[in-house]
Amino acid sequence: xxxxxxxxxxxxxxxxxxxxxxxxxxxxxxxxxxxxxxxxxxxxxxxxxxxxxxxxxxxxxxxxxxxxxxxxxxxxxxxxxxxxxxxxxxxxxxxxxxxxxxxxxxxxxxxxxxxxxxxxxxxxxxxxxxxxxxxxxxxxxxxxxxxxxxxxxxxxxxxxxxxxxxxxxxxxxxxxxxxxxxxxxxxxxxxxxxxxxxxxxxxxxxxxxxxxxxxxxxxxxxxxxxxxxxxxxxxxxxxxxxxxxxxxxxxxxxxxxxxxxxxxxxx
Amino acid sequence: xxxxxxxxxxxxxxxxxxxxxxxxxxxxxxxxxxxxxxxxxxxxxxxxxxxxxxxxxxxxxxxxxxxxxxxxxxxxxxxxxxxxxxxxxxxxxxxxxxxxxxxxxxxxxxxxxxxxxxxxxxxxxxxxxxxxxxxxxxxxxxxxxxxxxxxxxxxxxxxxxxxxxxxxxxxxxxxxxxxxxxxxxxxxxxxxxxxxxxxxxxxxxxxxxxxxxxxxxxxxxxxxxxxxxxxxxxxxxxxxxxxxxxxxxxxxxxxxxxxxxxxxxxxxxxxxxxxxxxxxxxxxxxxxxxxxxxxxxxxxxxxxxxxxxxxxxxxxxxxxxxxxxxx
Amino acid sequence: xxxxxxxxxxxxxxxxxxxxxxxxxxxxxxxxxxxxxxxxxxxxxxxxxxxxxxxxxxxxxxxxxxxxxxxxxxxxxxxxxxxxxxxxxxxxxxxxxxxxxxxxxxxxxxxxxxxxxxxxxxxxxxxxxxxxxxxxxxxxxxxxxxxxxxxxxxxxxxxxxxxxxxxxxxxxxxxxxxxxxxxxxxxxxxxxxxxxxxxxxxxxxxxxxxxxxxxxxxxxxxxxxxxxxxxxxxxxxxxxxxxxxxxxxxxxxxxxxxxxxxxxxxxxxxxxxxxxxxxxxxxxxxxxxxxxxxxxxxxxxxxxxxxxxxxxx
Numbered sequence: 047x048x049x050x051x052x053x054x055x056x057x058x059x060x061x062x063x064x065x066x067x068x069x070x071x072x073x074x075x076x077x078x079x080x081x082x083x084x085x086x087x088x089x090x091x092x093x094x095x096x097x098x099x100x101x102x103x104x105x106x107x108x109x110x111x112x113x114x115x116x117x118x119x120x121x122x123x124x125x126x127x128x129x130x131x132x133x134x135x136x137x138x139x140x141x142x143x144x145x146x147x148x149x150x151x152x153x154x155x156x157x158x159x160x161x162x163x164x165x166x167x168x169x170x171x172x173x174x175x176x177x178x179x180x181x182x183x184x185x186x187x188x189x190x191x192x193x194x195x196x197x198x199x200x201x202x203x204x205x206x207x208x209x210x211x212x213x214x215x216x217x218x219x220x221x222x223x224x225x226x227x228x229x230x231x232x233x234x235x236x237x238x239x240x241x242x243x244x245x246x247x248x249x250x251x252x253x254x255x256x257x258x259x260x261x262x263x264x265x266x267x268x269x270x271x272x273x274x275x276x277x278x279x280x281x282x283x284x285x286x287x288x289x290x291x292x293x294x295x296x297x298x299x300x301x302x303x304x305x306x307x308x309x310x311x312x313x
Numbered sequence: 314x315x316x317x318x319x320x321x322x323x324x325x326x327x328x329x330x331x332x333x334x335x336x337x338x339x340x341x342x343x344x345x346x347x348x349x350x351x352x353x354x355x356x357x358x359x360x361x362x363x364x365x366x367x368x369x370x371x372x373x374x375x376x377x378x379x380x381x382x383x384x385x386x387x388x389x390x391x392x393x394x395x396x397x398x399x400x401x402x403x404x405x406x407x408x409x410x411x412x413x414x415x416x417x418x419x420x421x422x423x424x425x426x427x428x429x430x431x432x433x434x435x436x437x438x439x440x441x442x443x444x445x446x447x448x449x450x451x452x453x454x455x456x457x458x459x460x461x462x463x464x465x466x467x468x469x470x471x472x473x474x475x476x477x478x479x480x481x482x483x484x485x486x487x488x489x490x491x492x493x494x495x496x497x498x499x500x501x502x503x504x505x506x507x508x509x510x511x512x513x514x515x516x517x518x519x520x521x522x523x524x525x526x527x528x529x530x531x532x533x534x535x536x537x538x539x540x541x542x543x544x545x546x547x548x549x550x551x552x553x554x555x556x557x558x559x560x561x562x563x564x565x566x567x568x569x570x571x572x573x574x575x576x577x578x579x580x581x582x583x584x585x586x587x588x589x590x591x592x593x594x595x596x597x598x599x600x601x602x603x604x605x606x607x608x609x610x611x612x613x614x615x616x617x618x619x620x621x622x623x624x625x626x627x628x629x630x631x632x633x634x635x636x637x638x639x640x
Numbered sequence: 641x642x643x644x645x646x647x648x649x650x651x652x653x654x655x656x657x658x659x660x661x662x663x664x665x666x667x668x669x670x671x672x673x674x675x676x677x678x679x680x681x682x683x684x685x686x687x688x689x690x691x692x693x694x695x696x697x698x699x700x701x702x703x704x705x706x707x708x709x710x711x712x713x714x715x716x717x718x719x720x721x722x723x724x725x726x727x728x729x730x731x732x733x734x735x736x737x738x739x740x741x742x743x744x745x746x747x748x749x750x751x752x753x754x755x756x757x758x759x760x761x762x763x764x765x766x767x768x769x770x771x772x773x774x775x776x777x778x779x780x781x782x783x784x785x786x787x788x789x790x791x792x793x794x795x796x797x798x799x800x801x802x803x804x805x806x807x808x809x810x811x812x813x814x815x816x817x818x819x820x821x822x823x824x825x826x827x828x829x830x831x832x833x834x835x836x837x838x839x840x841x842x843x844x845x846x847x848x849x850x851x852x853x854x855x856x857x858x859x860x861x862x863x864x865x866x867x868x869x870x871x872x873x874x875x876x877x878x879x880x881x882x883x884x885x886x887x888x889x890x891x892x893x894x895x896x897x898x899x900x901x902x903x904x905x906x907x908x909x910x911x912x913x914x915x916x917x918x919x920x921x922x923x924x925x926x927x928x929x930x931x932x933x934x935x936x937x938x939x940x941x942x943x944x945x946x947x948x949x950x951x952x953x
Contacts, residue, residue: 054769154650154653154654154657161654161658161929161930161932161933161936162928162929163888163890163891163894163928164888165891165892166891166894166909166928166929169894169910169913170925171665172913173913173921246780250780257782257784257895258895260910260913280788280792281792281796281797291785294782295780298781299776299777299780302776302779302780303776
């Protein structure tokens with residue numbers, strides 16, 4: 047356990063995501079203001095004691111909006127990563143362990159999925175289902191799925207002929223025992239690394255979609271939306287764009303650093 | 314005879330997790346012009362590190378503690394990068410144990426042999442001629458064909474012979490071979506061994522042959538140094554040592570090696586195993602814990618270096634009255 | 641040769657599967673396209689007529705086959721919104737996205753390779769960590785954010801580039817370049833970071849290889865060892881991620897074209913979603929996926945050619 051905490055990337059990443067997580071966690075219980083409350087008088091007000099991060103162009107409190115917006119990004123991230131993991135891992139395991147026909151068929155499916163750039167998949171779903179939390183969730187899951195499948199498959203392919211597996215087989219161990227007790231522990235760090243990086247990608251993709259207006263719809267706040275709105279005021283009211291930008295980067299960077307740290311630890 | 318290599322009182326330590334551990338312990342070794350000398354010992358005894366020191370290829374986490382390594386009368390321990398660029402290939406060359414991964418997979422082998430000389434200023438044309446001459450010497454038949462091949466198209470033995478060519482392109486004074494045949498099949502081993510010996514002696518290149526196999530090296534080397542845990546425990550003429558080893562370790566090493574003569578008999582093993590670098594002590598004879606003839610003094614005091622004729626050894630069992638003079 | 645033909649077949653199958661997926665996804669599209677065109681108060685007879693002429697009455701399979709066979713000939717139908725041929729619209733937009741994508745990839749390589757080498761060379765922990773951190777930052781900054789930043793810095797503060805619009809290559813090379821440089825740079829930041837990390841890891845791995853020791857023992861200069869031997873070997877695995885990079889660049893251009901108002905495929909895509917322009921949308925999706933599939937195939941071919949170990953199998 048301590049080896050994780052000695053790794054600088056891992057620790058730094060953990061700190062970054064904790065900052066954002068705690069902000070959004072606090073937001074579950076306490077919000078300085080109603081995030082959707084418009085107050086034209088306070089329009090584009092800068093950082094002040096009453097509005098810690100200032101106000102947007104409609105006078106809404108940026109801090110409150112970020113606390114709620116980050117919650118949406120984080121939950122989308124968690125759910126989509128969990129689903130990608132749950133669906134992608136067994137697919138990858140079968141492909142990697144069994145090999146042969148099942149591998150070919152499964153990989154064809156994965157390849158087809160991967161021939162649609164991530165954003166495109168998301169756009170397709172939004173086109174069909176309309177912009178909503180659900181369509182985003184499905185899109186992000188589909189985007190992350192191939193990654194898990196590939197990593198797990200790779201892990202199984204490289205491990206299934208290793209000596210420790212063969213000697214287990216020779217002792218009569220069952221397939222599931224080999225998979226659970228022997229191979230999976232070896233690739234667990236790879237899986238964690240993939241999860242971390244996929245989380246980062248999910249948050250970024252959601253931001254991109256919301257920026258285009260095809261993700262989380264107003265008035266629900268989200269990183270992408272706020273950035274889109276803040277764009278026009280970047281020179282006259284930079285505080286509007288700085289906070290969401292920083293928070294978003296902090297979250298994404300944090301997960302990327304954790305992934306990095308995990309990889310370093312493995313080596 | 315001129316000494317092309319002279320190692321005096323050389324000690325090297327390795328940085329293991331922040332601690333310095335002595336891997337090579339005050340060794341003395343020399344090689345004369347045109348001579349073939351062997352350095353023999355088990356894995357972990359420091360023989361490879363010694364070899365790497367001569368070519369300046371020791372790992373970054375190592376530190377020279379004492380001594381000199383005189384290559385053609387110049388101390389290489391004081392060399393900088395430019396000196397090494399001049400000296401490597403020209404005065405000292407080295408080939409290693411694993412031929413399968415020792416060549417750049419993206420370049421044809423002929424080109425790689427040429428490069429050994431073109432980097433020292435020779436023209437491509439002349440280098441190519443020299444390369445093909447060497448290839449003939451090492452025993453290649455279809456030279457033009459092999460020249461244009463990529464490493465992965467050649468067998469282990471062939472690759473090792475290419476590596477020998479690369480090493481000898483600039484006619485170095487000395488060739489160091491670190492277990493060059495260990496990774497090869499038995500039959501190919503002998504071919505490569507004799508090729509190496511023949512070609513280097515035809516060029517008057519001295520050979521320092523590192524191995525764990527005393528029997529094997531005796532086929533090509535005149536003298537041998539036996540190393541254990543960083544120290545040279547015995548040295549002398551190969552054939553003499555094979556017939557009558559003086560040091561208990563050498564004796565055990567010889568008796569534990571399989572050979573035709575011992576067919577059907579149980580193979581004795583040396584009791585215990587080589588202690589790891591971390592657990593080595595600096596008191597007494599390094600072999601004492603595993604020595605069948607160990608005496609109490611062996612665990613306490615380092616045995617003196619003694620000499621009897623062409624033989625040198627360090628063991629408390631070797632008495633002055635038997636002709637062993639301290640040196 | 642055999643491998644290549646098998647790969648080609650596999651690629652074709654993937655293209656067909658992509659077409660099937662594309663068709664399936666959009667056939668679940670709720671809502672009646674005819675209503676979209678004619679308006680919600682349209683006459684039912686008109687709607688029925690339009691249904692027939694738009695061929696919305698057949699079975700899914702027959703509709704799929706009609707669509708695919710027309711597509712294979714380059715005919716993707718007529719756009720609901722613009723009323724003109726879809727193929728024409730795509731062709732007009734294609735040049736923009738192509739310029740953007742190519743320049744984006746080029747910049748990624750130009751930035752990525754030198755920094756990748758630099759990162760690999762770092763011996764001191766300090767400099768290495770700083771560089772590594774910056775490459776992580778490059779990965780973590782969304783491309784549209786970079787775009788916004790670049791716009792505010794280099795078009796408003798320092799009016800060097802136009803903030804929007806596209807000038808075709810044929811009109812004026814310098815104006816064309818000026819109009820796509822910042823967008824391409826926004827894309828390049830993320831992709832170059834990927835290259836930096838992959839390449840530096842690859843170089844560090846290669847440096848440990850035995851053949852490097854062999855070359856060093858011949859007296860070769862360290863810098864030449866790097867550039868003549870290690871770099872070539874390190875770049876080969878990096879090529880395998882080019883397919884993924886291209887996919888990212890294409891995806892990224894969808895957003896970036898919106899940020900910089902470039903009339904490319906991405907812009908067309910987003911507007912076709914809001915206007916529910918089914919033929920255009922379907923065609924665009926298929927188009928983009930085919931580009932990705934074909935490029936992956938080409939990358940594979942190039943990879944085969946570059947590595948003699950595979951080429952001579």
